[in-house]
Amino acid sequence: MENYLSKKIIALITDFGTRDAYAAVMKAVLLKANPALSIIDITHEVNPFNIESVSFLLYSSWDYFPQNTIFLSVVDPGVGSERNILLAEQKGKILIAPDNGSVTLLYNKKDNFRVWTPSLKALSLIPAPESSTFHGRDIFAPLAGLISLQGIETVAGEAASPVLLNTLKPVLDKKIHTIRGRIIHIDSFGNCISSISAEDFPETRKTGKSGNAGKTEGSEDTEITEKKGKDKKTAKLKTAVIKTESTEIKGIEEYFARVPEGKALSYFGSTGFLEIAVNMGNASEILKIKAGDGISVYY
Amino acid sequence: MENYLSKKIIALITDFGTRDAYAAVMKAVLLKANPALSIIDITHEVNPFNIESVSFLLYSSWDYFPQNTIFLSVVDPGVGSERNILLAEQKGKILIAPDNGSVTLLYNKKDNFRVWTPSLKALSLIPAPESSTFHGRDIFAPLAGLISLQGIETVAGEAASPVLLNTLKPVLDKKIHTIRGRIIHIDSFGNCISSISAEDFPETRKTGKSGNAGKTEGSEDTEITEKKGKDKKTAKLKTAVIKTESTEIKGIEEYFARVPEGKALSYFGSTGFLEIAVNMGNASEILKIKAGDGISVYY
Amino acid sequence: MENYLSKKIIALITDFGTRDAYAAVMKAVLLKANPALSIIDITHEVNPFNIESVSFLLYSSWDYFPQNTIFLSVVDPGVGSERNILLAEQKGKILIAPDNGSVTLLYNKKDNFRVWTPSLKALSLIPAPESSTFHGRDIFAPLAGLISLQGIETVAGEAASPVLLNTLKPVLDKKIHTIRGRIIHIDSFGNCISSISAEDFPETRKTGKSGNAGKTEGSEDTEITEKKGKDKKTAKLKTAVIKTESTEIKGIEEYFARVPEGKALSYFGSTGFLEIAVNMGNASEILKIKAGDGISVYY
Known part of the structure; x- marks a missing residue:
């Protein structure tokens, strides 16, 4: 029997469209190099002009793929210019992408996310490009x-310091109880x-061993304190105000159909981000929100 | 050599789009659970608001897939509400779908189409959902x-009685020689x-063993009667009138290019339904017909 | 271990869309016939009314696929009429397509591109079509x-003479230093x-063994002559004028971002054709160029 666990998966993200x-x-080309690859789109x-969206799609897919996955991201408006290629690895998963900020969310949020440029020796094994426009x-x-x-x-x-998009990092201002972020993807x-x-x-x-909640048996006191803390947070979310340029929403709901x-x-979506x-209905059309718009949460 | 016959195929139908x-x-998640799966979109x-179309796509694909296929249908406008999940089986093929009417055509038209809900034990093996919006x-x-x-x-x-869409069952009124149905899918x-x-x-x-036509040798008489019956039916189709809110067509053609x-x-299409x-040209645009429109056949 | 080299790939091109x-x-149907097939879209x-585009997509994909690939092209506006089916083979790769001109670029540009119709015996092994509209x-x-x-x-x-699209063959008029062609695909x-x-x-x-450039060691003289020839050609490309009905461009650039x-x-794109x-920006929209438009190069 074939050993599926050693079989590599390529997870592909591009801006090539599906008409060509x-x-x-x-x-x-991938299958010619390695006929045993499985390819998932x-x-x-x-x-192509929304690298924040690419970063989001990579980040929100990452954990769900098997360990033997190589993510291949070819959204590359700078093709032909002197931008670097990045290789990255985390927990056995690998990413190959142009150095244009696509790795930002993975780099900022995943532990032990390591980044390199390809070695010159590796690049020398690849035939000279036939074209300056199709590096994919x-x-x-x-x-x-x-x-x-x-x-x-x-x-x-060599280890690399990737280009990072500052716009993907929300800014917390505790004095005025505000988090400022950005709309990064319209689904x-x-x-x-x-x-x-x-x-x-x-x-x-919080007090007590909140970090171990559910793992050790807390005393009744701790449990009550934790519950109170959670209730407080839930209460805060309920009274938070979410604003974009065109919309104001009161409260973060726990369920979509509330x-x-x-x-x-607004609610925390399936990818963990506030949506x-x-x-x-179609929120982007109805509320006139688009990728790149600012969003503020007053909590 | 790998045993392909025991390798399962997942046939996937969703409303998730292809941009996310x-x-x-x-x-x-499927490949993490079972790396040997083949997945066909x-x-x-x-x-998502046309479950009749989902039911049509499942029904018209069903027979063509190999026996080892699991159809996975995640068109689920009721996600997060209390709708059930259905499992179904027919001739070795399996369907998993929300209980929202998607199974209607298969249930009505396929012999030995059996339907269950998943056992609580099976559901208990699945980790608690991370999200109330992404049950897929x-x-x-x-x-x-x-x-x-x-x-x-x-x-x-337990065996289940699935939600069925009455609108998918055409109504025959023999007195006024009319069949009333519905446009269920625009391709x-x-x-x-x-x-x-x-x-x-x-x-x-018809007279004679028409049910066994081609299997047993009928007498000459029977054959003639059958042929006459067929001719009559063909004649009737030729004079039938097909009406929608916006269109009237005379006759059901045997070939598209007639x-x-x-x-x-109008003609019986590759899926067996009247189209x-x-x-x-683009009939939906030119004739202003849309999914959900009524259609009547006067035969 | 599975023998991947003997595993066939089907490369599929149709006008069926992705909504049905x-x-x-x-x-x-392919997997039912042969469960070991890998299918690439x-x-x-x-x-469907631009067979030139189909011919281009087949031609520009051909060389990159592994030897064990069967290209299956079902863009067939003449389905149901009496058009032939073609089989073709080149360097171990196979093509199956309706005889409507789809093979033109491969037939004109690839050495040893052989074309047949399927044998009657082979066709007799296929069950009678269930439909006159879904030959795919x-x-x-x-x-x-x-x-x-x-x-x-x-x-x-039997060996076949395929239908060829004359419009895909550019016309060179050396007297007036002009090449006339056609826009065959908008990506x-x-x-x-x-x-x-x-x-x-x-x-x-050119003088010297230009045909063997890089394979044998030329004398210094030859190299210089070759370089001069190349420079001349490059110079000519720089001063060429490219015209369509709506646009005039001076010079063929070597890099996209020039x-x-x-x-x-204008430049020679990744597929070898002048683009x-x-x-x-979106050239088709901005310059109002569409498939089928004429294009002339004055060199």
Whole structure:
């Protein structure tokens, strides 16, 4: 029987669209290099001028893929210019991407996320590009094929400090009880996903072994204190006010369907980020919110 | 050599679109549960408010897939509410879907189509959902993974009576020689597919062993009678009148190209249902027909 | 371990779109015939009335796929009429397509590109079509399955002279230093790809073993002459004028980013054909160029 655990998966994200042969040709090059690869499309319809969205899609997919996955991100408006290529590794998963900020959320939020440039020796194994406009086919796919066969160790060169997008880091101002972030992705339902996640909220003061909650048996006192802390936080979320340029929403709901049809709400979405949606409607269109808009939470 | 016959196929139908990572994350969860799965996309672009279309897509794909296929349908406008999950089985193929009417056509038209809810024990093996909005990732994909490994028997709980959409059942009124149905799907060519299939027409009276036609050798008499019956039916189809709110078409054609370019026609399409099309044109746009419109056949 | 090299790849190109089950049903039929197939989508969003684009997509993908690939092209506006089916083979790769001109670029530009019709014996092994409108499911997919199992030799019938699209052959008029071609494909970035490739330009006169350049060691003289020839050609490209009905561009650039943002340029694209693009913009929309437009190069 085939050993599926050693079989590598390529998770592909590009801005090539689905009307041309570009994505298929990349897959062909990958399979020519390593016929045992399995290829999963994340999407080929990224807006090439929204690297924040690419960073979000990579970050929100990362944990769900098996360990033997190589993420290959070819959203590269700077193709042909002198931007670097990055290799990254975390918990056995690998990322190959142009050095344009795509790694920001993974780099900021994942422990032990290591980043390199490819070694010159590895790059020398790749045939000279046939084209200055299709590095996905001529450089990224051969590099991914090489890594799938030889491992990251033999391909990684020097450690790198990646380009990071500051706009993806929410700013907390405790004095005025405000978190300022940004709309980083509009999904195909029109839900507006922000850069703000639950961990960006200031912790309500807790006592007791809250860090071990559920792992050790706390005394009754601790449990009560914890519960109170949680209640306080929940209460705060209920009274928070969420503002964008065009919208104001009161309260962060726990369930999507807590508001009537057609009404706007905010909630922590399936990816952990604060989202603005309209129950049974397209929030981006109805509320006129677009990627790049500012969002503030007054808690 | 790998045993391909025992390798399970997942056939995926969702309304997640192709611009986000949602479908890819479901696939990742599936492959994490069972690395030997092959995944085929039916479509991710279903209109979430047209469950009739989902039911049509499942029904018209069903017979063509290999026996070892698990259909996974996650078109679920009621996510987060108390709707059930359904498991179904027919001739070795399996379906997992929310209990919202998606199974209607399969349930009504396939022999031995059995339906269950998942057992509580099976559900208890799935980790608590991380989110109230992404059951595709948190419940449906793990459940499909489980079934692919353990079989339907160990996961199915009690037999269920699924939610059925009455609108998918055409109504025959023999007195006024009319069949009333509905447009259930507009395909990407603009062809308008109705809920009416050949079997909804009243049988022209036949004598002889018509049920065994082709299997046993009928007498010459029987053959002639059958032929006459068939001719009568064909004649009736030729004079039938098909009406929607915006269109009237005379006759059901046997071949698509029987009318001039730009002209409307009706015919039994590749899925067995009566369709309205425009030769070399987009019928839905030209004739202003949309999903949900009524359609009547006067035969 | 599985023998991946003997595992066949199906590369699929259709006009079925991605909203229906049509492409999935073709894949299901393929996997039912041969469970060991790997299926790669080239695209399902071809404009069915632009066979030149189909020919371009097949040609520009061909070389990148592994040897064990069967290209299956089902863009077939003539379905149901009496058009032939073609089988073709080049360097171990196989193509199955309707005889409507799709093979033109491969046939004109690839050495040893052989074309047949399927043998009657092979066609007799395929069950009678269930439908006159879905030959992809009922004829092409079973035929591809058969070829994947039995090889092209047992399925190919008589040698065929395929339908060829004259419009795909650029016309060189040396007297007036002009090449006339056509826009054959608009990609999803709006880049306008023409039928004119570098080999359509008249060779600048060269001396020496230019054909063996890089393979044998030329004398210094030869190298200089070659360099001069190359320089002359480059100089000519720089002064060439490219005209469409709506646009005039001076010079063929070597790199995409050689013009300022928002400005039009022409260059030889990643597929080897002359393209018109706008730096950081959608050339088709901005310059009002569409598939089928004429293009002339005055060199």
